[in-house]
C-alpha cells in the first residue's frame with residue numbers, strides 16, 4: 001500500500017515529500033523485534049522503554065520509514081514527526097487492514113468489573129443462535145473459533161485491527177479497558193453497541209483520580225457508529241451519570257437497573273431460584289441463570305439486552321442463558337468430600353469481594369472463610385477497603401501471597417501484617433504460602449462452610465509455592481482429590 005494513502009488522516013509536523021509519499025509499505029511494526037523489509041516502524045515512548053531508542057535497529061531490519069514524536073534528523077530513511085505515536089499507530093493500522101471494524105457487527109464492553117463474564121455470556125447466546133462470534137479480552141482471544149493467547153485485556157491497536165481483519169465471524173466482542181482507551185488501542189475502531197457495566201475504585205495507580213478513570217472509560221462511547229447504541233447499568237452512581245451525558249449527546253441509550261425510569265427495568269431478583277425478572281417492552285420476562293450472585297445477574301442482563309439489540313428473540317436468549325456453564329475462574333465452585341464448598345474467583349476489588357462473600361451467605365454458607373492477597377506494585381489505595389470488607393463480612397479470613405511483581409516477599413509479608421493491624425480484626429490470619437493457606441482452610445472447614453479464594457481466578461501462579469501446583473484451581477483439585485483418597489484408604 002502507498003504511504004500517502006496510509007497517512008491520509010495523520011497530521012505530521014512537516015510535510016512529506018513526494019518520494020516519501022509514494023513509498024510502498026509492506027507492514028507496520030511498533031516493536032523493533034517485529035520489523036521486516038518495507039515496514040513502517042512507529043516509535044513509542046512507553047512506560048518502560050523509549051521506542052525511539054530502537055530506530056536504528058528497525059532501519060537495519062529493513063524499515064522504510066520511521067514515525068515518532070521526537071525531533072530527529074540524519075536518519076538513512078525518511079522520518080515523520082507526529083504529536084502522538086500511539087494515535088498515529090491506530091490510524092495507520094485501521095487503514096492498513098482496510099477499516100475492518102466498519103464491516104463487522106462490533107460490540108465493545110467497558111467497566112471495572114464484569115467485562116469478561118458479560119462477553120462470554122453474550123458469545124454463548126449469539127453462537128447458539130447461529131451468529132459466529134469473535135472475542136477479544138482478558139482470558140483469551142477467539143477468532144474464527146481458534147483460541148489465541150491474550151497478553152492484554154485490550155490489545156495494541158496494531159494487533160486489534162489485525163485480529164478484526166482476520167475474523168470471518170459475524171460479530172466481534174471486544175473488552176475495552178481504561179488503559180486501552182487512554183493508550184489509543186481502540187483508535188479507528190467503530191462499535192455498533194457499547195456497554196458500560198459499572199465503575200469502582202480501581203487502577204488508581206494509573207489514573208490520578210477516579211474522575212479521570214471515569215472520563216477515560218467514557219471515551220469508548222466516542223467510538224459508536226452512526227446509529228449505534230449504548231447499554232448502561234444505572235445501578236451505580238457512575239452509570240447514572242453516564243446515561244445523562246450520553247442522552248445529552250443524542251445517543252440512543254438502553255439503560256438497565258432497578259428504578260422505574262430504566263428502559264430495561266429489573267422487577268425482581270430471586271436468589272433462591274437464581275432468576276431475575278425484567279421489563280422488556282410490554283412484557284415481564286423471567287431469566288433463569290445457573291451462575292451465582294447478583295453481580296452475575298447484572299452481567300446476564302447486559303448480555304440479554306445486547307442480544308435483543310442484535311435482533312434475537314427473548315425466548316431463545318432466555319433458553320441459552322439457562323444453559324450457560326459459567327466462565328473460568330469466575331465463581332467456580334467445587335464441593336469437597338467433607339461437604340464444604342470451595343470457590344475460585346477473580347475478584348480483585350472491594351466491591352467484587354463483597355459480592356463473592358455475600359453470595360456465599362445468600363446460598364446458605366454456615367461460615368465463610370476468605371483467602372486473598374494484594375498484588376505487588378498495583379493500586380495500593382484499594383487495600384484498606386478490601387480488608388475492611390472481608391473483616392466485616394467473612395467469618396475468618398487468611399491473608400496470603402498474590403503476584404509479587406518484583407516486590408520482595410518479606411516486604412509483602414510486613415505489608416500484610418501492618419495492614420491487618422490497621423484495618424483487620426481477630427478473624428484474620430496470615431499464611432504467606434498461598435497453597436498452604438488453601439490447605440489450612442480446607443483442613444479447618446466443616447460441612448456447609450464456604451471457602452472463597454479471590455484474586456487469581458483463571459490465572460496461573462507467578463510465585464513458587466510449597467505445593468507445586470500452577471493455579472488456585474489446581475491446588476483445590478489436589479486437596480479435594482487427596483482428601484477423597486485418604487478417606488477411602
Ligand SMILES: CC(=O)N[C@H]1[C@@H](OP(=O)(O)OP(=O)(O)OC[C@H]2O[C@@H](n3ccc(=O)[nH]c3=O)[C@H](O)[C@@H]2O)O[C@H](CO)[C@@H](O)[C@@H]1O[C@H](C)C(=O)N[C@@H](C)C(=O)N[C@H](CCC(=O)O)C(=O)O
Pocket residue numbers: 030031032033043044045046047048049050051052054151152153154155156157177178179180183185
Ligand atoms: C503500562 C502499560 O499499559 N503498558 C502497555 C504499553 O506498553 P509500552 O508501549 O509502554 O511498552 P514499553 O515496554 O515501555 O516499550 C515502548 C515501546 O518500545 C518498543 N520496543 C521495546 C523494546 C525493544 O527492544 N524494541 C522496541 O521497539 C515497544 O514495542 C514499545 O512500542 O503498550 C503495550 C502495547 O499496547 C501494552 O502491551 C503494555 O501493557 C503492559 C504489558 C501491561 O501490563 N499493561 C496493563 C497495565 C494493562 O494494560 N492492563 C489493562 C487491563 C486492566 C484491567 O482492567 O484489569 C489491559 O488492557 O490489559
Ligand SMILES: Nc1ncnc2c1ncn2[C@@H]1O[C@H](COP(=O)(O)OP(=O)(O)OP(=O)(O)O)[C@@H](O)[C@H]1O
Pocket residue numbers: 111112113114115116117118138153175177197198295296298299329330331345346347348351352353355356457
Ligand atoms: N457486574 C459485576 N459487578 C461487580 N463485580 C463483578 C461483576 N462481574 C464480575 N464481578 C467480579 O469481578 C471479577 C472479574 O469479573 P470479570 O472477569 O467478568 O470482569 P472484568 O471486567 O473482565 O475484569 P478485568 O478487567 O479485571 O479483567 C469476578 O470474578 C467477580 O468477582
